[in-house]
Structures are given as C-alpha cells and as structure tokens.
Amino acid sequence: MGESSGKADNLKKLIELNDELENYFSNTIIPQLFVDADMILRKFTPAAMTHFKLSDSDVGRHINDVSNNIRFPTIIENIHEVIDSKEALEKEIQTTDKLWYQMNILPYIIKKESRTNGVIITFIDINDRIQNLRSYEKLNRNYEVVIHALYHDIKGPISNIESLVSILEEKDSDEAETIEVLQMIKLSISKLRETVDDLVDIGEKGTDFTKAPERVNFENVIEDAVLSLKDKITETNARITSEISVSEINFSRKNVRSIIYNLLSNAIKYKAPDRRPEILIKTEQLANAILLTVSDNGLGIEADKKEAVFHRYTRLRDEVEGSGIGLFIVKNMVEDMGGEIQVDSVVGQGSTFKVYFKG
Structure with missing residues (x-):
C-alpha cells in the first residue's frame, strides 16, 4: 500500500512538473527549444514558433529536419557536444529572417540518473548590438x-x-x-x-x-x-x-x-x-x-x-x-x-x- 502511494505521489509530482514546464514554455517571450537526447524536438515557445517559422507538426520531428529554419549548420554537432560534455555552449547565429541571436545550449540533466536527457536552446536577440x-x-x-x-x-x-x-x-x-x-x-x-x-x-x-x-x-x-x-x-x-x-x-x-x-x-x-x-x-x-x-x-x-x-x-x-x-x-x-x-x-x-x- 505504501509503495503504491509513493508511486502515485511521484507521478503526481511529474505531472505537476510537466504542467509547470508546459506553462513556462507557453508564456515565455524568449525563443526556446527543448530537444531530447535522441535529437527530437519536444517543445518550443511561441516566440520560437514565430522566429523560426515552426508549427505544431514540427513537434516530434528530428532537429535535423527543422535546423534549416534556424540557419546554423553545426547545430547538431553543438547539441551532441553539450550532451556529451554536460557543459553549456554559447554562440552567435543568424536566422533565416536575417536577425542575429546569441544561442545558448544548456544541458537538461536528470540529477538522479546523472545523465543529460537533452538540451534547452535559448535565443537572445542581439541584432541591434550586431x-x-x-x-x-x-x-x-x-x-x-x-x-x-x-x-x-x-x-x-x-x-x-x-x-x-x-x-x-x-x-x-x-x-x-x-x-x-x-x-x-x-x-x-x-x-x-x-x-x-x-x-x-x-x-x-x-x-x-x-x-x-x-x-x-x-x-x-x-x-x-x-x-x-x-x-x-x-x-x-x-x-x-x-x-x-x-x-x-x-x-x-x-x-x-x-x-x-x-x-x-x-x-x-x-x-x-x-x-x-x-x-x-x-x-x-x-x-x-x-x-x-x-x-x-x-x-x-x-x-x-x-x-x-x-x-x-x-x-x-x-x-x-x-x-x-x-x-x-x-x-x-x-x-x-x-x-x-x-x-x-x-x-x-x-x-x-x-x-x-x-x-
């Protein structure tokens, strides 16, 4: 009985955490992508949808299939680099709409398993600065x-x-x-x-x-x-x-x-x-x-x-x-x-x- 109760609590926490993540991705004005360890695009913010011309149908696709929208040919290599090293990476890129961004690739680490389950990619507008x-x-x-x-x-x-x-x-x-x-x-x-x-x-x-x-x-x-x-x-x-x-x-x-x-x-x-x-x-x-x-x-x-x-x-x-x-x-x-x-x-x-x- 206690074991079942514990699993239920963990599931509840996971659901709550997922809801919080969904809420964050839905409301942030910063272009962000969540790509898992299998290079699958799992989530993106509305700002990312606008800037990179993404659609709901892109969720579940391999990042390689949508990387042309981001206009950065080495993004796959950079994601692998962050997953392997567990270290964040920062670069300046230009998107297809000719705007410049500072791209930060952060490892998404599952602490209990001490492994990287993907990356969160954030894009900061630096076009005026450039x-x-x-x-x-x-x-x-x-x-x-x-x-x-x-x-x-x-x-x-x-x-x-x-x-x-x-x-x-x-x-x-x-x-x-x-x-x-x-x-x-x-x-x-x-x-x-x-x-x-x-x-x-x-x-x-x-x-x-x-x-x-x-x-x-x-x-x-x-x-x-x-x-x-x-x-x-x-x-x-x-x-x-x-x-x-x-x-x-x-x-x-x-x-x-x-x-x-x-x-x-x-x-x-x-x-x-x-x-x-x-x-x-x-x-x-x-x-x-x-x-x-x-x-x-x-x-x-x-x-x-x-x-x-x-x-x-x-x-x-x-x-x-x-x-x-x-x-x-x-x-x-x-x-x-x-x-x-x-x-x-x-x-x-x-x-x-x-x-x-x-x-």
Whole structure:
C-alpha cells in the first residue's frame, strides 16, 4: 500500500512538473527549444514558433529536419557536444529572417540518473548590438579612408602650387606671365580648399562621408582632376582625352572626384619610359550600372599582382613615387556605395581600370 502511494505521489509530482514546464514554455517571450537526447524536438515557445517559422507538426520531428529554419549548420554537432560534455555552449547565429541571436545550449540533466536527457536552446536577440557594431566598424573604416584620402588627394594640388611658385621665383618672368601664374595659383588654392573642406566635413557633420549622393557631372570632375595634376601632366607631356556618354551620376561628389583623381594620377605615375602617356577616360551606361573606365599605355600590371594593387600600401614599382594607398582608397569608396572596381592589364602595353557605379 505504501509503495503504491509513493508511486502515485511521484507521478503526481511529474505531472505537476510537466504542467509547470508546459506553462513556462507557453508564456515565455524568449525563443526556446527543448530537444531530447535522441535529437527530437519536444517543445518550443511561441516566440520560437514565430522566429523560426515552426508549427505544431514540427513537434516530434528530428532537429535535423527543422535546423534549416534556424540557419546554423553545426547545430547538431553543438547539441551532441553539450550532451556529451554536460557543459553549456554559447554562440552567435543568424536566422533565416536575417536577425542575429546569441544561442545558448544548456544541458537538461536528470540529477538522479546523472545523465543529460537533452538540451534547452535559448535565443537572445542581439541584432541591434550586431548592427551597431557593424556600423561602428564601417564608420571606423571610413574615417581611416578619409584620412588617407585627405593626405593623398591634397598632395597633387600642393605640388602644383609649388611648381607655380617656382616659376614666379624665376627672375626673367615678365609681368604678363606673372599675372597669369598668380591667377593659376589662386585657382589651385581654391580647388585645394574645396578638396579639404569636402574631406573633413565628416568631422563637422558626424556623418558617413560616403553618403549624401548628389548629381555629379563627370566633365567637371575630370576638369578639376586635370587642374590638380597640371604640373605632372606638363612634366610628362601626357595627353588626356575623354569620351563621356553618360554625363551625370547620382553619387557622392567628393568620392567621384577622389576616384578619378587617383586613377588619373596613377595612369601618369606608371607611364612607360619610352613613350608619351596616352590616357582615355570613358563613361557608358550598362544595363544595371554606369561604367567609368580609365585606360593608359603605361607599364602595365603583372597578372599575379592585379588583386594586390588594391591593398593598402602596395607599390608595384620602387622607382615610382607614391605611398601605395590610392587604389585602396578608390576600392573602399566604390564598394561602400555598392559598386565594384576591376582592372585589365598587359605588361608593357598598359592598364584599364573599370569602375561600376551600380544603379
């Protein structure tokens, strides 16, 4: 009689415990799954049903049959790991609805038998934290790029001004020539100020410098770049031509200018020693992008270095002046706006850089 009474009490406690577990799973707002030691999904909370698109028919199914909803390919291995080790596991995962969660897999241990009878998997929403972290990483990357761009893009105008000042210092310069040079210096300083203002306004506005797209005229930007590089163009006798089929683009003006300036500067810098630099700048409309190409007849790039040219501080020729950050800047600016940059090149014949501004 006593033994029967004891069994009845234990059964009652089990029923009460099960009811409590059912009540907990029904009312918690946290996505949770209960998977037994045979990898069978036994219970899940309403929040888990919503987030992982589960239904009542999923109860009793092998977790492998519903793991695609959770978008975490190693979840089976992780469950086995927790069951075997009896130690909790924590990982960050992304679900099929593109949201990020911290996944905690906790062992469900039957104390009397000292064995793990399954796991309880809890998902904590960390999407805002992940998105904020990515925003900060992008902001830091853009600050780094803008600092490089500030240093790199103002070197040309400063060098141009220095050359003009040297002309003024020549004693045999006549008055007309002096006035003309002074006007050129004034224009160069104006363009330099414009470049600096554009690049540093990120600090004043606290916004991403690659944002704020506007209607940008390619001819005007090319003219600015040519003026900034005037001394290098004169020194090398470079001939620059353009074929502009698409005149305008909706993009960040400062970035378009920096992209064209860097590509044009490189085309002059890496000229072939035995011929005059010939540089062609083109724009054309593609099905889903505006294509800007800058082609030259310079030294060219070896096949195994075509990717490396876009890395920071990469210099293809030790004898060529430069810091090796120009194409790194260009790549970051293009990709941050969803575009792409490619290069085709033949050693000894020249290179063509293709910038795809996605529409």
